[in-house]
Amino acid sequence: MHDQHRDFYQGLRKKVVQWASSGEGQDNRWTEYILIVPDLFHLLWKLTLDPEVPRKTKVKLGIALAYFISPIDLIPEGILGPLGYTDDLVITALVLNMMINETDPYLVQKHWAGEEDILILVKRIIETADQMIGGGLVNKIKAILKLSGK
Numbered sequence: 377m378h379d380q381h382r383d384f385y386q387g388l389r390k391k392v393v394q395w396a397s398s399g400e401g402q403d404n405r406w407t408e409y410i411l412i413v414p415d416l417f418h419l420l421w422k423l424t425l426d427p428e429v430p431r432k433t434k435v436k437l438g439i440a441l442a443y444f445i446s447p448i449d450l451i452p453e454g455i456l457g458p459l460g461y462t463d464d465l466v467i468t469a470l471v472l473n474m475m476i477n478e479t480d481p482y483l484v485q486k487h488w489a490g491e492e493d494i495l496i497l498v499k500r501i502i503e504t505a506d507q508m509i510g511g512g513l514v515n516k517i518k519a520i521l522k523l524s525g526k
Contacts, residue, residue, distance in 0.1 A: 416468045
């Protein structure tokens with residue numbers, strides 16, 4: 377991992393863990409999902425570097441990765457704190473789901489550093505996405521990702 381991405385990952389992990397330990401994080405229904413955000417960032421990074429991942433798929437992975445790093449966000453972390461990563465989480469799950477459906481799921485599994493089965497986790501995130509960030513926003517994200525694949 378390049379230094380700037382390692383720094384982002386480590387900073388993200390620290391921020392998320394501190395928030396999860398706070399009163400706000402302990403009482404939030406999305407905390408279990410927010411805690412996996414750093415691992416999902418790491419997964420995106422590893423997949424973009426994997427020579428087995430098709431170029432078309434890497435474009436989508438790169439979009440999701442850039443969205444994590446970008447200060448311009450649909451749900452801004454700067455205002456909401458780690459809860460602002462819910463949109464990043466949904467975008468990542470949608471991109472990973474596309475990848476799982478279009479390539480060998482093993483490519484995703486081999487780079488996953490988290491504890492839960494990544495295939496089940498992606499499905500769970502997508503199933504709760506409408507509740508997490510709102511159905512209208514989920515549909516907009518899906519439309520944007522669909523356009524990026526052309």
